[in-house]
Amino acid sequence: MSATDSMQEYLAEAYRLAYYQPNDPYVSTSSLAEALKVSAPAVTRMVQRLKDAGYLDHEPYRGIILTPAGEREALANIRRHRLVESFLVNVMRFDWHEVHDEADSFGGVVSDTVVERMAVMAGNPRRCPHGEPIPSADGVMPRVRDLPLSEVEPGAEYVISRVNTHDGERLAYLGELGLKPGKHFRLVARAPFHGPLQLDLDGANTMIGYELAGVLRVCSQDEYELV
Helix, strand or coil: CCCHHHHHHHHHHHHHHHHHHCCCCEEEHHHHHHHHHHHHHHHHHHHHHHCCCCEEEECCCEEEECCHHHHHHHHHHHHHHCCCCCCCCHHCCCCCHHHHHHHHHCCCCCHHHHHHHHHHHHCCCCCCCCEEEECCCCCCCCCCCCEEEHHHCCCCCEEEECCCCCCCHHHHHHHHCCCCCCCCEEEECCCCCCCEEEEEEEEEEEEEHHHCCCCCEECHHHHCCCC
């Protein structure tokens, strides 16, 4: 059976969770429920549907793992969502804090042909506006290597890789500071005991709290280019 929109949403979230835990391809149903903000019984029912359809396997005490068919559906959904976000920002001039929910509602009704035209119009981006990698049209996901800003060493140059939040207020504030994916900066100092961080941003000192720094992932320029 073909995957419905809700099935694709579960598959995409399971893929995203597994992607950022490369040493363990299994995803727990509890983490999936938490990520999707749904109840445990709802996840149990959907997991059974997806298993019956051949999109995943479920092993007790280990969790779920996507089959090749499940990965294809997940990557198609992720590509569509992130390209729609890129189109909304790069072409329609929405701000980056406005597009996640819009892409969720809009992305489910556009065809693959329209999505690929959006990709061209948006400049064939390799990352979405929030820095997440965009799978290729043939289903290859680039590997991202980055670390939380709150954990890296002061004195070095970094690039904002991506953000680990969809909270509109946080994204708007980070945008006001100029801390968006692709931005270069130097980490000057980090106060002890989870104190604030001092950044050199375009020659100006910028302070950011430890908690907010934790949602920013950073890397080198080569790593940002996904080479």
